Amino acid sequence: MAVSFVSPLFWQIEFIVQNGLASKKEVKTSVAELDKLVELYGHDARVFLVRSLFAVIDFRKEHHSHQQHQVNLLSQTMIQLSTQPNFGTILCLALTGDGTVNSNGQPGKQGPIDQSFIGSLCRVLKLPVPQRIIIGVALASWEAHDDISVSGKNFLAATLLDISEKERKEKKDNKDKKDNKDNKEQKENVAGGGATDDTISPLLSKVPAPVLHQLAHTMLVQHARGEESKQGDDATNAVLRAALASRSDGTATALMLLRRDSDLYMSSLNDNEKTNAERQVTRLVSNPLSLIDATASIASIASTASTASTASLASLATNSTSSSATSNMDQLRAKVEASINIADVLVDLGYAATESNNAFREVLSICNVQLTSEDVARMLVAMSTYGGASHSSTSSRPERQGLSKQKNVPKVSRRPGLFVVLHFVVVLSFFGCCLFCLFFFLGPTDNSLATTFAPCLMVLLLFITLWYPFFTPPPSPSPPGRRIGDRERRRGIGQCIARDDEWCVG
Amino acid sequence: MSGALGESKAKGAGALRAATANDGGGVDLPQPKKWSMDVLLNVIREDYVVKNVFSWKDVARSFDHVGFEIVSKQQFEFLVNALRDGIGNKGALLPMSWFWGRWSNATGQLSVFKHALSAKKMLSWSSTNSTTNSTTNKTSPVLPWNSPELIASLLDIAVGTEQYQIVRQMFEIPLRQCPDSLLINLSRVQPIWTRLKSNLIDILLPQFLTMSHPQSIPVLKTINEIDPGVLEKGAVSMYKVRVGGEKVVAWIVHARF
Numbered sequence: 001m002a003v004s005f006v007s008p009l010f011w012q013i014e015f016i017v018q019n020g021l022a023s024k025k026e027v028k029t030s031v032a033e034l035d036k037l038v039e040l041y042g043h044d045a046r047v048f049l050v051r052s053l054f055a056v057i058d059f060r061k062e063h064h065s066h067q068q069h070q071v072n073l074l075s076q077t078m079i080q081l082s083t084q085p086n087f088g089t090i091l092c093l094a095l096t097g098d099g100t101v102n103s104n105g106q107p108g109k110q111g112p113i114d115q116s117f118i119g120s121l122c123r124v125l126k127l128p129v130p131q132r133i134i135i136g137v138a139l140a141s142w143e144a145h146d147d148i149s150v151s152g153k154n155f156l157a158a159t160l161l162d163i164s165e166k167e168r169k170e171k172k173d174n175k176d177k178k179d180n181k182d183n184k185e186q187k188e189n190v191a192g193g194g195a196t197d198d199t200i201s202p203l204l205s206k207v208p209a210p211v212l213h214q215l216a217h218t219m220l221v222q223h224a225r226g227e228e229s230k231q232g233d234d235a236t237n238a239v240l241r242a243a244l245a246s247r248s249d250g251t252a253t254a255l256m257l258l259r260r261d262s263d264l265y266m267s268s269l270n271d272n273e274k275t276n277a278e279r280q281v282t283r284l285v286s287n288p289l290s291l292i293d294a295t296a297s298i299a300s301i302a303s304t305a306s307t308a309s310t311a312s313l314a315s316l317a318t319n320s321t322s323s324s325a326t327s328n329m330d331q332l333r334a335k336v337e338a339s340i341n342i343a344d345v346l347v348d349l350g351y352a353a354t355e356s357n358n359a360f361r362e363v364l365s366i367c368n369v370q371l372t373s374e375d376v377a378r379m380l381v382a383m384s385t386y387g388g389a390s391h392s393s394t395s396s397r398p399e400r401q402g403l404s405k406q407k408n409v410p411k412v413s414r415r416p417g418l419f420v421v422l423h424f425v426v427v428l429s430f431f432g433c434c435l436f437c438l439f440f441f442l443g444p445t446d447n448s449l450a451t452t453f454a455p456c457l458m459v460l461l462l463f464i465t466l467w468y469p470f471f472t473p474p475p476s477p478s479p480p481g482r483r484i485g486d487r488e489r490r491r492g493i494g495q496c497i498a499r500d501d502e503w504c505v506g
Numbered sequence: 507m508s509g510a511l512g513e514s515k516a517k518g519a520g521a522l523r524a525a526t527a528n529d530g531g532g533v534d535l536p537q538p539k540k541w542s543m544d545v546l547l548n549v550i551r552e553d554y555v556v557k558n559v560f561s562w563k564d565v566a567r568s569f570d571h572v573g574f575e576i577v578s579k580q581q582f583e584f585l586v587n588a589l590r591d592g593i594g595n596k597g598a599l600l601p602m603s604w605f606w607g608r609w610s611n612a613t614g615q616l617s618v619f620k621h622a623l624s625a626k627k628m629l630s631w632s633s634t635n636s637t638t639n640s641t642t643n644k645t646s647p648v649l650p651w652n653s654p655e656l657i658a659s660l661l662d663i664a665v666g667t668e669q670y671q672i673v674r675q676m677f678e679i680p681l682r683q684c685p686d687s688l689l690i691n692l693s694r695v696q697p698i699w700t701r702l703k704s705n706l707i708d709i710l711l712p713q714f715l716t717m718s719h720p721q722s723i724p725v726l727k728t729i730n731e732i733d734p735g736v737l738e739k740g741a742v743s744m745y746k747v748r749v750g751g752e753k754v755v756a757w758i759v760h761a762r763f
């Protein structure tokens with residue numbers, strides 16, 4: 001993101017992060033102000049806040065006592081953001097630029113983003129396991145930088161290995177305790193096989209289903225490429241299988257079916273003949289849009305592979321799956337193309353779309369649309385709605401008629417505050433002083449004190465009066481909350497009632 | 507999804523246009539400040555209307571889609587002028603017969619009629635698809651309320667309970683200004699009895715049955731020719747409400763005569 005530091009908003013955020021959070025006394029007010037700024041200005045402010053925090057905190061250091069507040073704020077922000085679907089984008093945008101990585105991939109002042117950096121990042125911020133997994137998945141899918149993607153995958157593998165070891169230790173402790181109580185149960189549990197049990201993984205249970213899906217896909221591809229050791233492969237397989245077993249959604253079911261006959265299926269993937277099948281299946285698994293048909297397809301693959309004794313049948317089944325996936329994508333593409341409304345395209349393009357006959361024909365040809373009478377009707381309605389000339393001198397984008405007049409837009413009513421009172425005081429004083437001077441200059445009495453101070457006071461008040469408009473506060477941003485919708489505005493029913501903290505349509 | 511795709515398509519088209527227009531010279535061309543209706547109409551006329559893919563009447567009929575509603579006079583004039591220019595004859599009147607009938611979007615149709623009734627100059631209310639200019643046509647132009655199709659369409663819209671009051675208010679003007687033609691055209695409308703039609707006839711008919719209107723006799727004769735049931739029903743309802751039986755007999759005699 002090309003950040004313009006001309007913006008006072010970014011200056012303010014950076015100032016608070018660098019100075020406000022550094023002193024104990026101003027922490028509360030600084031955090032509150034940052035919250036307000038993020039709430040008012042939205043996505044860009046949030047990204048810049050995270051980026052500023054990344055730039056301030058030195059993750060290579062062991063101790064961060066002097067940056068404790070920045071670390072706490074970043075930790076809270078990361079945990080809060082990790083639940084949002086665009087967390088990966090925010091993280092990548094925050095890491096690009098001042099913090100760690102330049103846009104051209106060169107390492108920033110904190111050095112390259114490798115596995116150790118990600119580990120220290122999670123350790124410094126004291127992030128729980130789900131957030132670590134989410135960060136790892138986000139970085140692993142950052143395809144713009146291969147080295148960061150590999151680091152993310154390695155970090156994920158290491159994290160899963162740690163989780164499997166932790167769970168193995170816990171199970172061992174539990175079994176030891178049970179051994180003391182009942183010897184018979186101990187023998188049965190040992191025969192069951194420790195870490196490979198399909199029990200619910202408590203550490204991964206809080207990871208969101210899409211992230212778990214992406215994690216399974218990433219690790220599956222990595223295993224198929226042989227980028228991990230056999231021991232780590234087994235351990236992560238066990239952890240993933242346990243985590244997926246605890247889910248009841250379609251993705252988990254599909255992956256479980258895929259892994260049910262993993263011996264035959266994974267061996268076919270690990271062969272040299274695997275490439276096509278691997279690509280198709282991983283694409284199928286990683287594509288949530290084809291999930292519905294993919295689940296059935298994968299089930300058919302698994303059943304076919306379990307009954308057949310050769311890998312060729314499995315590959316045949318996979319090829320059939322790939323063709324069904326392709327047809328699904330074609331259907332999806334056809335649906336998407338059918339949903340394109342030429343009137344929306346016209347509005348998006350703006351007035352330039354009808355600049356000339358050739359330009360308009362070019363638009364139609366790009367959209368690959370054979371116009372119908374309904375399309376023309378919709379275009380005319382859109383043009384009538386977004387008619388007239390744009391108020392901006394540079395923009396050629398159409399504006400909705402009536403909005404520029406702000407007829408029904410609620411006005412923020414200013415209460416008569418300190419500035420209004422001050423305004424009246426200054427103006428009245430100025431005129432009073434004028435009268436005072438006039439009286440003493442033209443009056444019969446000769447008061448030297450009054451004739452000396454009155455002109456000075458008059459000049460001073462004149463100066464304040466002239467400069468007063470420059471000291472008035474900037475207009476406050478519009479209050480958050482529900483605004484009048486375009487539909488309601490069109491219908492002219494936007495009689496607005498201002499309540500305490502929200503705007504609603506009466 | 508369509509919006510996002512539209513945007514992407516738009517960006518591509520915009521980039522293409524900028525590339526073809528600027529030729530890499532780096533000189534910003536002046537951006538247009540409004541839609542060029544001539545361009546749109548020319549392309550549609552040359553590529554579709556002339557080739558009989560669809561006609562302008564089909565375009566007018568296609569306003570019957572979800573979400574269509576005219577909210578301002580400017581929007582109505584924009585659409586009417588677009589269709590008039592699309593027809594190609596300068597000074598042509600837009601035939602309102604294109605908008606008659608039963609629409610699935612009754613709100614949109616009602617908004618068309620509402621604005622059309624206040625902008626009579628650009629429109630032709632004739633039952634035929636005549637688009638000739640009123641100045642060239644020697645006969646007097648057909649007033650909106652002389653059109654049974656308009657009344658039938660409005661009555662049809664009013665069947666829905668949501669639009670009843672709005673349509674009822676629209677009939678206030680002809681009730682005051684031209685009750686005779688409204689009553690005659692109401693009697694021509696099929697189906698015979700709807701709630702709003704009954705309401706309007708109950709209001710109008712007593713004016714003529716009591717001979718308080720100067721055109722009472724000719725109007726009653728015409729109604730009797732079109733639909734005698736209207737007169738009988740009106741007379742019976744008046745008998746129940748207001749007056750005695752002798753006058754009712756006299757009215758019927760007058761009417762039959």
